[in-house]
Amino acid sequence: NAGVTQTPKFRVLKTGQSMTLLCAQDMNHEYMYWYRQDPGMGLRLIHYSVGEGTTAKGEVPDGYNVSRLKKQNFLLGLESAAPSQTSVYFCASSLIGSYGYTFGSGTRLTVV
Amino acid sequence: GENVEQHPSTLSVQEGDSAVIKCTYSDSASNYFPWYKQELGKRPQLIIDIRSNVGEKKDQRIAVTLNKTAKHFSLHITETQPEDSAVYFCAASLLNAGGTSYGKLTFGQGTILTVHP
Numbered sequence: 001n002a003g004v005t006q007t008p009k010f011r012v013l014k015t016g017q018s019m020t021l022l023c024a025q026d027m028n029h030e031y032m033y034w035y036r037q038d039p040g041m042g043l044r045l046i047h048y049s050v051g052e053g054t055t056a057k058g059e060v061p062d063g064y065n066v067s068r069l070k071k072q073n074f075l076l077g078l079e080s081a082a083p084s085q086t087s088v089y090f091c092a093s094s095l096i097g098s099y100g101y102t103f104g105s106g107t108r109l110t111v112v
Numbered sequence: 113g114e115n116v117e118q119h120p121s122t123l124s125v126q127e128g129d130s131a132v133i134k135c136t137y138s139d140s141a142s143n144y145f146p147w148y149k150q151e152l153g154k155r156p157q158l159i160i161d162i163r164s165n166v167g168e169k170k171d172q173r174i175a176v177t178l179n180k181t182a183k184h185f186s187l188h189i190t191e192t193q194p195e196d197s198a199v200y201f202c203a204a205s206l207l208n209a210g211g212t213s214y215g216k217l218t219f220g221q222g223t224i225l226t227v228h229p
Contacts, residue, residue, distance in 0.1 A: 042201060043219040100146050103155040
């Protein structure tokens with residue numbers, strides 16, 4: 001039982017490049033989330049999903065897209081990376097009726 | 113939407129002292145308040161949570177208090193130890209009447225706690 005797995009763990013991108021971050025969970029959770037963590041700003045919600053095939057915008061969605069084609073996977077895409085997207089990205093999942101998240105181990109992304 | 117403010121941003125204590133971190137929230141409908149601990153380079157992990165139908169909850173050396181009227185809640189750590197050093201995040205969300213979670217947590221900015229031996 002791996003919980004929530006994020007890939008990759010580290011990545012350096014050049015401005016304008018694109019990439020996809022993958023989040024996979026094996027707990028049969030309905031809800032999945034993508035947060036970004038920046039110093040002094042806590043964890044801010046980018047996009048989330050309440051079930052397979054559904055996604056919604058969070059607090060800071062601009063510059064990101066997401067897809068939830070399978071219940072266990074939640075993908076975060078950056079179409080044209082900008083230095084402002086340098087951050088640590090955390091995926092999380094929760095079961096309907098649960099009272100807390102299970103976080104992945106994070107992806108440290110640097111855009112130069 | 114919900115807004116959560118957390119203070120202080122940094123907190124330094126001596127081993128054995130108590131530590132208190134405070135959060136305020138804006139949406140009076142919020143009724144679920146978890147606290148997460150994040151060690152350096154690690155993922156956030158839930159340490160304690162409280163629902164709005166109780167005013168205080170304890171788990172060994174940690175406790176959380178909630179004042180719904182004032183819309184603030186606090187984390188209390190007693191007899192601090194060096195391994196308590198970490199970043200602590202408060203959060204708030206709305207649970208529906210049946211107890212299932214809408215799931216969207218709004219986090220505070222975090223508090224860096226350092227416990228000196």
